[in-house]
Amino acid sequence: MVIRPVKPVYIQSWGSVVGRKEYEGPLGELFDGYDTTDLFGADTFEKAESEMQKRALGLAVAKGGYLPEDIDLLFAGDLVNQCITSTYGLLSYRLPYIGLFGACSTAAEGLMLSALMTGSYTRRCANVTSSHYCTAERQFRFPLEYGGQRPPTAQWTVTGSGAFVCTSEKEDLHRTGFRYVPQITAVLPGIPVDGGINDANNMGAAMAPAAMDTLMRYFSENKSLDGIDLILTGDLGREGNGILADLLWSHGMDISSRLADCGKMIYRLDDKKTDVHAGGSGCGCSAVVLAADILENIRHGRLGKVLFLGTGALMNTMALYQGQNIPGIAHLVEISRSEVE
Amino acid sequence: MVIRPVKPVYIQSWGSVVGRKEYEGPLGELFDGYDTTDLFGADTFEKAESEMQKRALGLAVAKGGYLPEDIDLLFAGDLVNQCITSTYGLLSYRLPYIGLFGACSTAAEGLMLSALMTGSYTRRCANVTSSHYCTAERQFRFPLEYGGQRPPTAQWTVTGSGAFVCTSEKEDLHRTGFRYVPQITAVLPGIPVDGGINDANNMGAAMAPAAMDTLMRYFSENKSLDGIDLILTGDLGREGNGILADLLWSHGMDISSRLADCGKMIYRLDDKKTDVHAGGSGCGCSAVVLAADILENIRHGRLGKVLFLGTGALMNTMALYQGQNIPGIAHLVEISRSEVE
Numbered sequence: 095m096v097i098r099p100v101k102p103v104y105i106q107s108w109g110s111v112v113g114r115k116e117y118e119g120p121l122g123e124l125f126d127g128y129d130t131t132d133l134f135g136a137d138t139f140e141k142a143e144s145e146m147q148k149r150a151l152g153l154a155v156a157k158g159g160y161l162p163e164d165i166d167l168l169f170a171g172d173l174v175n176q177c178i179t180s181t182y183g184l185l186s187y188r189l190p191y192i193g194l195f196g197a198c199s200t201a202a203e204g205l206m207l208s209a210l211m212t213g214s215y216t217r218r219c220a221n222v223t224s225s226h227y228c229t230a231e232r233q234f235r236f237p238l239e240y241g242g243q244r245p246p247t248a249q250w251t252v253t254g255s256g257a258f259v260c261t262s263e264k265e266d267l268h269r270t271g272f273r274y275v276p277q278i279t280a281v282l283p284g285i286p287v288d289g290g291i292n293d294a295n296n297m298g299a300a301m302a303p304a305a306m307d308t309l310m311r312y313f314s315e316n317k318s319l320d321g322i323d324l325i326l327t328g329d330l331g332r333e334g335n336g337i338l339a340d341l342l343w344s345h346g347m348d349i350s351s352r353l354a355d356c357g358k359m360i361y362r363l364d365d366k367k368t369d370v371h372a373g374g375s376g377c378g379c380s381a382v383v384l385a386a387d388i389l390e391n392i393r394h395g396r397l398g399k400v401l402f403l404g405t406g407a408l409m410n411t412m413a414l415y416q417g418q419n420i421p422g423i424a425h426l427v428e429i430s431r432s433e434v435e
Numbered sequence: 436m437v438i439r440p441v442k443p444v445y446i447q448s449w450g451s452v453v454g455r456k457e458y459e460g461p462l463g464e465l466f467d468g469y470d471t472t473d474l475f476g477a478d479t480f481e482k483a484e485s486e487m488q489k490r491a492l493g494l495a496v497a498k499g500g501y502l503p504e505d506i507d508l509l510f511a512g513d514l515v516n517q518c519i520t521s522t523y524g525l526l527s528y529r530l531p532y533i534g535l536f537g538a539c540s541t542a543a544e545g546l547m548l549s550a551l552m553t554g555s556y557t558r559r560c561a562n563v564t565s566s567h568y569c570t571a572e573r574q575f576r577f578p579l580e581y582g583g584q585r586p587p588t589a590q591w592t593v594t595g596s597g598a599f600v601c602t603s604e605k606e607d608l609h610r611t612g613f614r615y616v617p618q619i620t621a622v623l624p625g626i627p628v629d630g631g632i633n634d635a636n637n638m639g640a641a642m643a644p645a646a647m648d649t650l651m652r653y654f655s656e657n658k659s660l661d662g663i664d665l666i667l668t669g670d671l672g673r674e675g676n677g678i679l680a681d682l683l684w685s686h687g688m689d690i691s692s693r694l695a696d697c698g699k700m701i702y703r704l705d706d707k708k709t710d711v712h713a714g715g716s717g718c719g720c721s722a723v724v725l726a727a728d729i730l731e732n733i734r735h736g737r738l739g740k741v742l743f744l745g746t747g748a749l750m751n752t753m754a755l756y757q758g759q760n761i762p763g764i765a766h767l768v769e770i771s772r773s774e775v776e
Contacts, residue, residue: 095507095531095557097556097557100555100556138757140753140754140757141757166436167624171534171536173517174751174753175516175517175751175753176514176516176536176538176749176750176751177536177749178749178750178751178753178754178759181627181749181750181762182754182759182762184627185627185629185762188626189626190436190623190624190625190626191624191625191626191627191764192535192537192544192548192624193512193535193536193537193538193544193749193764194533194534194535194536195512195517195518195534195535195536196533196534197517197534203533203534207533207548210552210555210556211551213555214441214551214554214555214556215438215441215551215555216436216438282531283508283531283532283533284531284532285529285530285531285532286522286525286526286532288526408517408518408519408522408534409517409519409522410515410516410517410519412481412515412516412519413481413519413523416479416481416482418519418523421522421523421526423532423534
């Protein structure tokens with residue numbers, strides 16, 4: 095069921111930090127911070143990912159006109175085993191902490207819970223997530239030194255972290271001085287869907303049926319596409335995005351012109367030197383594209399209403415060795431442009 | 436800050452499933468289900484853990500007088516990399532799903548979010564968690580075949596799964612026919628605390644400072660111990676329980692008589708044949724003890740108010756190899772006996 099926050103909830107501020115490949119991509123100039131070494135001053139890739147989370151949250155808090163203690167509750171998670179890059183990255187903030195695991199859907203999962211909690215119980219919640227090519231690649235696929243061939247459906251894990259601060263305090267909105275603010279007007283939690291895919295190099299196909307399921311449930315309650323400028327999936331990539339467009343078309347919804355995917359937006363897919371095959375993936379992918387591009391466009395009046403669908407593949411390597419398929423999930427966050435009063 | 440559900444929220448029902456060692460322990464007869472092979476009909480330990488979750492949720496749903504579709508939202512998580520035992524265990528229920536990672540605090544984390552969501556947005560939420568000695572031991576410590584010595588502070592991962600259904604629908608309470616029902620009257624999310632411990636065989640010491648931090652924050656808002664029958668930690672074990680009692684005593688709170696720990700309750704610690712050293716641990720530990728023992732005692736009028744503190748160690752093995760400490764967390768759920776009207 096589609097759930098609406100009891101009180102109006104606004105995304106007051108956001109922060110994004112990326113690595114070199116993302117900085118060199120088409121959205122490069124939009125991100126708040128980057129490090130072309132991908133290490134962010136740390137001596138391991140896991141610590142580098144933690145450092146990205148720390149910086150992304152720091153930026154989001156500061157850009158909202160806040161200090162860390164203004165945040166009542168923090169939601170975070172990532173792809174590394176036991177979500178350690180979130181724990182260590184956010185430890186020094188000393189904030190009440192709710193750990194999430196939503197695979198690459200974590201940005202949407204965190205926004206969803208932040209919005210509902212802020213709409214009913216807290217003044218402000220923040221949520222953070224991240225991924226790093228080097229931590230994900232060696233944990234899920236191959237050693238970094240290994241030069242294997244990647245099939246065309248494979249995706250490239252984004253090195254990046256995004257953080258968001260939600261508030262229900264209307265006076266907060268005047269701290270930033272913008273005319274518009276993104277408001278979270280509804281959320282719809284995803285249902286895990288097993289589409290029969292067991293190829294870890296084809297995550298897009300594994301997640302597309304979950305995105306379809308969530309969209310169909312959303313449209314069963316909200317019949318009209320009117321006013322929806324964009325349906326933005328997290329990291330279906332070229333393959334999954336095509337499958338979702340086909341599934342929608344086969345249900346009589348020819349809306350591919352309003353369909354976009356963060357995994358397709360973050361890199362230059364047709365540039366062979368970029369070598370990302372079907373596009374970006376990872377928790378950081380949707381987080382940094384939503385923050386740096388989409389929310390800025392809403393704030394500046396260029397976008398009205400966006401359905402943000404965080405897509406995730408709920409698997410690990412051992413499950414595949416044991417013959418399991420890869421279930422997908424897609425959490426929906428309805429974000430609408432609101433005028434600051 | 437201590438958060439109270441907007442509407443009254445009741446724990447309508449619960450289910451618990453355990454393995455052989457737990458069934459042979461002092462609470463053995465209280466659990467709803469067990470399998471002395473620890474395999475639950477599955478061909479791998481990970482699949483066995485999934486099967487336990489499936490059964491625990493099925494029992495909780497059925498005991499509450501529900502069908503699965505009566506549940507609006509499901510919270511779940513576990514210790515296995517990327518929380519796969521929750522995903523695969525609960526896939527067939529086809530319910531909206533929020534994945535959590537709270538290490539061994541997951542039962543409390545899930546209850547906390549279930550209570551707040553049920554108190555404001557949904558009719559009913561369920562939460563599930565599990566652990567399995569064989570999945571945890573080989574992932575976090577040694578191959579199962581390896582016969583290493585365990586130090587006295589080491590704990591034994593509980594093979595078990597617990598599930599809980601929260602409702603805000605007062606008429607639901609008549610489905611079970613009991614005079615009393617446990618009500619979640621408040622929650623307090625934990626703050627990760629780094630107590631300087633980096634020994635994976637001494638999780639109790641790593642988590643005790645987090646439990647202390649949460650309790651101190653709770654008592655800073657609720658000054659009195661009056662009416663609190665029990666302060667129940669999740670899996671501090673003998674070592675961590677002793678440290679927490681000492682920390683409380685050093686702050687002028689001599690309450691060791693009201694302090695209990697699920698990790699100490701689930702096994703016969705002084706029976707050398709049981710071989711569990713400092714006691715039980717794992718997500719399943721606090722979940723099954725809370726379900727089978729504590730909530731039943733509240734329901735039958737033998738306990739009034741319980742502070743349930745789910746304790747967790749937010750680490751993985753790689754973090755320790757990289758020289759990190761083990762941060763602990765403790766989420767508090769205030770459970771009070773309520774008379775059914």
